[in-house]
Every structure is written in C-alpha cells, then in structure tokens.
Amino acid sequence: MLNLKDKLMLTNKGYSDLKKAIAACTLTNLSLMLPFAITIQIFAELLKPLLGESLSWVKLWILFGLGIVAAGLVFLANKNDYKKTYVASYMEAEATRIRVAEYIRRLPMSFFNNKNLSELTTNIMGDCTTIEHVLIWNHL
Helix, strand or coil: CCCHHHHCCCCHHHHHHHHHHHHHHHHHHHHCHHHHHHHHHHHHHHCHHHHCCCCCHHHHHHHHHHHHHHHHHHHHHHHHHHHHHHHHHHHHHHHHHHHHHHHHHCCCHHHHHCCCHHHHHHHHHHHHHHHHHHHHCCCC
C-alpha cells in the first residue's frame, strides 16, 4: 500500500500537516461552489418575468446578502488553505533539507572522493525540490 509518509520522507508533523492541507483544500473547493449556486438562483429569479411570473425583489436582496456571505466564506477557506498548504509545506521542506544535510555530513570523506560532487549535489537538491513541489501542489 502507498504510504505517503515514507515515499515523501515526511516527519510525523509533516504527515499530519499534509492531511490537514488536503482537508483544507477540499473545503476550499467545496466553498467555491457557493457563489455558483447563488448565481444560478439569481438567474432563475431574473428569468421569472419571461415565464409570466412576478419578480421577487426580496428574494433577490436575500440572494445578494448570501452572495456577500459566500464571498466571505470563500475568502476564509482560501486563507486557511494557504496556511495549511504553503506555509506547512515550506516548513516541512526546510526540515527535509536539514535532515538530508545532516545525513550527508555523517558520510565518510571517501564517499565524496569517489563521486562527482556537482552531480551528487544536483541530484540531492533536485530530489528535495521535487518533494517540495509535490507537497505544495497536492491540491491541484
């Protein structure tokens, strides 16, 4: 079974933050449906005169108020999503890079004599960058 914690080399906190980021992203995507639903209701109300029914201004004002509330909810959901996704991801990426550097520090000097240092550095930092991008863009 796929274990993201092991595959992405996450700490316990990083794994917990990843789950929170996924939940926050889901909530954000669901909140984006609110303005669309309200807009559909407004159009349905505006088209009533074409069907021979009367236009309800009270309902339009209620929908306008709901639209403002929905915009606030979308804003709060996106703010939460940003904090849970980007801030937590960069903190975990920092921890990953520090762990990799600490591991490399403990390697014997003979290891570095046998390897091309520029290739080794490029590969390690490239892998860290890939993990960072996976964490950051988990909600796409």
